[in-house]
Amino acid sequence: MEREFPILQIMDQNGKITDSEYREKITEDLVKSFYVQLVRIRLFDRKAVSLQRQGRIGTYAPFEGQEASQAGSALALQPSDWMFPTYRDHGAAYVFGHSLKNILLFWNGRNEGCVPPPGKKIFPPGIPIATQIPHAVGAALAEKKKGTKHAAIAYFGDGATSEGDFHEGLNFASVFKAPVVFFNQNNKYAISVPIEKQMNSKTIAQKALAYNIPGVRIDGNDVFIVYFETLKALERARNGDGPTLIEAITWRYGAHTTADDPSKYRCQTESNNRRTETDPILRLERWMKNEGIYDENWVREIEKQAVEEIEKAVAEMEAFPSANPADIFDHVFAEPTWQISQQKEEYLRFIGGEGR
Numbered sequence: 001m002e003r004e005f006p007i008l009q010i011m012d013q014n015g016k017i018t019d020s021e022y023r024e025k026i027t028e029d030l031v032k033s034f035y036v037q038l039v040r041i042r043l044f045d046r047k048a049v050s051l052q053r054q055g056r057i058g059t060y061a062p063f064e065g066q067e068a069s070q071a072g073s074a075l076a077l078q079p080s081d082w083m084f085p086t087y088r089d090h091g092a093a094y095v096f097g098h099s100l101k102n103i104l105l106f107w108n109g110r111n112e113g114c115v116p117p118p119g120k121k122i123f124p125p126g127i128p129i130a131t132q133i134p135h136a137v138g139a140a141l142a143e144k145k146k147g148t149k150h151a152a153i154a155y156f157g158d159g160a161t162s163e164g165d166f167h168e169g170l171n172f173a174s175v176f177k178a179p180v181v182f183f184n185q186n187n188k189y190a191i192s193v194p195i196e197k198q199m200n201s202k203t204i205a206q207k208a209l210a211y212n213i214p215g216v217r218i219d220g221n222d223v224f225i226v227y228f229e230t231l232k233a234l235e236r237a238r239n240g241d242g243p244t245l246i247e248a249i250t251w252r253y254g255a256h257t258t259a260d261d262p263s264k265y266r267c268q269t270e271s272n273n274r275r276t277e278t279d280p281i282l283r284l285e286r287w288m289k290n291e292g293i294y295d296e297n298w299v300r301e302i303e304k305q306a307v308e309e310i311e312k313a314v315a316e317m318e319a320f321p322s323a324n325p326a327d328i329f330d331h332v333f334a335e336p337t338w339q340i341s342q343q344k345e346e347y348l349r350f351i352g353g354e355g356r
Contacts, residue, residue, distance in 0.1 A: 001201070001202040001203055001206050002202050002203055004206070005203045005205040005206055005215060005216070005217045005247075006217065007217045007218065007219050007249055008216065008217065008218045008219065008225050008229065009218070009219040009222050009225055010022050010026075010222055010224035010225045010228065011222045011223075011224050011225070011283060011284075011287055012222075012283075013221075013277055013278050013283055013286075014283075014286055015283055015284070015285070015286025015287035015288075015289065015290050016287075016290065017287075019225075022224060022228060025228070026224060028291075028293050031284070031287070031288060031291075031293070032293075033075065034071065034072065034075070034223045034224075034227070034284060035281075035284055035285075035288070035299075035302070036302050037067075037071040037074075037075065037095045038067045038068065038071050038223065038280060038281045038284065039281065039299075039302055039303060039306055040094065040095075040302075040306045040309070041063075041067050041070065041071060041091035041094055041095065042064060042067055042281060043303065043306045043307060043310060044090075044091070044094060044100065044306075044310050045062055045063055045064050045067075045091065046064065047310050047314070048060050048062070048104070048107065049062050049254070049258060051104075051107075051314065052107075052258045053258070056108075056314075056318065057104065057107040057108045057317075058107055058108060058109055059107075059257050059258055059259045060107050060257065060258045061087045061088045061256070061257045061258075062088075062252070062253075062254045062255065062257075062258070063088050063089070063090070063091050063252060064252070064253050064254055065187070065221075065250065065251045065252045065253040065254075065271075065274065065275075065279070065280070066088075066091070066185055066187060066220065066250045066251070066252055066280075067091060067223075067280050067281065068220060068221050068222060068223035068226055068250070068280035068283075068284075069183075069185045069220040069221075069226055069248040069250050069280075070089060070091035070092035070095065070155075070185075071091065071092070071095045071223060071226075072223040072224075072225075072226030072227040072230065073092060073153065073155075073181075073183050073226055073227070073230040073246075073248075074091075074092040074093075074095035074096045075095060075227055076227050076228075076230035076231040076234055077096060077151075077153060077230075077234065078150070078151075078234075079097070079119075079120075080121070080148075080150045081121065081150055081151050081152065081153065081234070082121040082122075082123070082136065082139045082140065082143070082150065082151070082152035082153070083096050083121065083122045083123065083152075083153055083155075084123045084126065084132040084133070084135055084136040084139070084152060084153065084154040084155065085122070085123065085125050085126065085132070085155050086125060086126045086127075086132065086155050086156055086157065086160075087125045087126065087127050088157070088185075088252075089125070089155045090103045090106075090125070092155060093116075093122055093125075096120070096122060097116075097117060097120050097122075098116055098117065098120065098122050099116070099117050099313075100309065100310065100313035101313045101316040101317050102114075102115060102116070102117075103313075104313055104314060104317040105317050105320060106125065108317060108320075108323060109322075109323035109325075110320060110323045111323075111327060111331065112320070121139070123135060123136075123139075126156075129156075129157075129159055129160050129163050129165075130156055130160035130161075130163035130164075130165035130166045130169075131165055132154055132155075132156070133154045133156060133160070133165050133166055133168075133169035133170075133182065134165055134168055134169045134172070135154075136152045136153070136154035136169070136180050136182075137152075137154075137169045137172050137173045137178050137180055137243075139152050140152040140173070140178040140179045140180035140237070140243075141176055141178045143179060144176075144177075144178065144179055144240075149179075149238045150179070150238075151179040151180065151181065151234050151237040151238055152178075152179065152180045152181070152237075153180070153181045153183055153230070153234070154169070154180060154181070154182050154183065155183050155184075155185065156182070156183070156184055156185075157184070157185055157186070157187065157190065158184065158185075158186045158187065158188070158189075158190055158195050158198065158199075158204060159190025159191070159193070159198065160184070161184065161199065161204050161207060162190070162198055162199060167210075169182070170182065170207070170208070170210075170211045170213065170243070170245065171211055173211075173213070173242065173243040174211035174212060174213050174242065174243060177240060177241065177242035177243075178237075178242065178243055179237035179238060179240070179242070179243075180237060180243045181230060181233040181234055181237060181243065181244050181246065182243060182244070182245045182246065183230065183246050183248065184204050184245065184246065184247045184248065185220060185248050185250055186204055186220070186247050186248065186249050186250065187250050187251055187252040188251065189252075189256070189265075189266060191256045191260070192256070192260075192262075192264065192265040192266075194265075194266075203215075203217055203247060204217075204245075204247040205217045205245060205246075205247040207245065208244075208245040213242060213243050213244060213245060214233075214236070214244045214245070215244075215245040215246075215247070216229055216233075216244065216245070216246055216247070217247045217249065218246060218247070218248050218249070219248075219249060220248030220249050220250030221249075221250055221251070221278050221279070221280040221283060222280070222283065223280060223284060226248060229246060230246065232244075233246060251271070251274050251278070253271045253274070253275065254271075325347070325351075326344060326347060326348060326351075329341075329343060329344035329347070330344075
């Protein structure tokens with residue numbers, strides 16, 4: 001089955017073009033826009049891990065190593081499209097125009113973190129595995145019924161493909177030709193479970209066969225193929241041809257979350273080797289150097305701008321008062337049930353007494 005679903009690539013790990021079909025489409029401006037976003041989200045991710053270690057935000061889900069998958073796919077979207085991220089896709093949300101301050105507020109336990117900027121259709125991060133997939137299908141179908149050309153993208157990891165929501169979402173989207181792209185980031189592990197122990201399928205892309213929709217495997221660390229294949233899938237969706245399943249093969253260097261220790265279940269030597277061999281930013285730098293457009297001063301300037309943007313957002317996040325844990329009781333139902341009201345009263349008594 002792996003032969004039927006080969007891993008597509010435009011740029012190899014040495015920054016060499018392997019598919020000349022795209023050569024003329026890869027302009028200097030496009031490449032620089034990719035590089036800027038890859039750097040922005042990597043620096044943000046590293047800052048967020050540091051903030052968590054200092055106790056300035058809560059548990060955090062890092063994505064370093066997956067930048068090309070997130071930035072490349074997000075850049076293919078149109079401003080009026082829908083994005084349905086998981087708890088690890090804040091890089092994609094950031095690229096798509098989410099407020100960095102609000103992304104940080106989310107990781108600091110505040111409800112404001114779920115609110116995108118006006119006009120941006122970014123769903124709150126899906127914490128339960130795969131639950132955002134049917135939501136994306138529903139939003140896409142709503143756009144179809146309204147007669148728009150807007151599409152939706154749903155992000156998920158390899159573990160989500162073992163959930164019922166994944167199969168229900170793909171089946172429904174296939175039957176009704178929903179304008180949605182299912183974007184899987186296969187980083188080989190569902191927390192501590194390697195993919196070969198989670199499924200007997202050789203690929204995730206082949207699962208598209210059951211629903212008679214296109215399935216494609218791509219090198220998720222090649223920002224070029226990520227961008228162009230996502231663009232192709234979105235165009236197909238807008239033209240009324242239905243959904244596409246994309247499997248982006250990538251790797252997350254760090255832990256599942258900052259509460260996890262990957263050394264317990266994964267060879268860290270492989271992660272270290274990947275940093276120098278298949279890293280998405282290093283690969284793009286190699287391409288730029290091969291083309292003679294890599295400018296060290298320009299790189300330092302965009303890094304400086306990114307750091308300033310991140311530090312400003314951190315300051316704005318920390319200017320907010322601490323989150324009130326009692327708020328969680330107020331957003332379960334439109335009108336609280338007696339059970340929720342009772343639980344809130346018990347909690348307030350607890351923090352007012354022995355819980356202090």
